[in-house]
Amino acid sequence: MTHVASQFASSYVFYWRDYFEDQPLLYPPGFDGRVVLYPSNQTLKDYLSWRQADCHINNLYNTVYWTLIQRSGLTPTQAQERLKGTLAADKNEILFSQFSINYNNEPLMYRKGTVLIWQKVDEVTTKEVKLPAEMEGRTMAVTRTSMKPVPLHCDIIGDAFWKEHPEILEGNS
Template sequence: MAKSRFEYVRTYEQDTTLLPNTYIVIRLDGRGFHRFSARYGFQKPNDKRALDLMNAAAKQVMRQIPDVAGAYGQSDEYSFVLGRQCRMFDRREAKLVSTFASTFTAHYQFLWAEYFPGTPLDGSMLPTFDARAVLYPSMREVRDYFSWRQADCHINNLYNTCFWTLVISGGLSERDAEQALMGTNSGDKNELLFSRFGINYNNEDVIFRKGTILIRDMGVCTSTSDSSDAAADLGERQVKSRRQAEREEKKRQKAEVAELHVDIIGDEFWTDAGRWIV
């Protein structure tokens, strides 16, 4: 690079390097999506098209960024987990969060017409996403993070299902529906849906209730670790030879991205598919 007397301004640039040997979770959130969803007429309480579009954009992120081990999405948010040994951008926080936010936003906009045909994006209100990076020391915290997001998905979706059912089918105003749900617990909400509207919440589409987990489909287990080991250490890698680890890493990066709608709070997922999120 050519030298100049103006180059001193580079000394003002500051990089935050994320701690080594920690899992990195990059969480994306839609900016102003309450207004955005209203502007483009998203169906209430859930719009399957919008969720499918989120999932499609997230899959493209995983295909373009092989360091991503797994992801979880619900509503207008998506979380991507990077392994402890990830060296992408030398773990510079600004580069990581800006790359994930821009890559996801680009694919969301590019794929929009496929999922919302006949509803073109208006340049005065385009979908954008912000991102943050959070570090976790072990798979225990990563698992608890994903469990937290799925619990949040359930709580929000149950409330929204009740709220919009009261508004759309019950004829209440939004303010009256909010008042009717104030102070209710999950049992009250389930009873309200069933007794007044004949809706069994457990029969609602699982993608609405559980969200979406994305993993790299490794097919039939070919790892030297078995499920009992994986359960014991919650997904920590066993000590392997360097060559064996490199082969396994290449296979993981080439694997197709699988979309699941399952419980990730209990143990079953983490002793089966979830052990690839390492």
């Protein structure tokens, strides 16, 4: 796992300019990687549910915080003070009543985060095939199935995700 975190960090820096041409990378990034063995599938699901709920809580806070700064003209200190002690319902009310933003309509990517799962993906490629009796080869489409990491933006707290992807918790996935 440390190799994965290291490789990701170096790739992040290496490819930064490909995605953010006019914005210099101001500080070197650091990424955490760890392997944890959970005693049961339920414990794993509980952990992942907690992480997704944490993503939601952080995004809701940041959405309100930056909206207060950018659209109300509050300073960062004032926005932080305004949000101190608020609950999720309070933050939703601020967004809706002051800015006509229904947080539930924000893209799932922000509200739920990104989940990467391995899925079978069919890849169609063209291949030239030449049989011994033929003078010229033929081009034909060939479909190959491989496992690829696929990003999903969905709720993993409920049962629907786990019913749609039972292979995640199976021993041979």
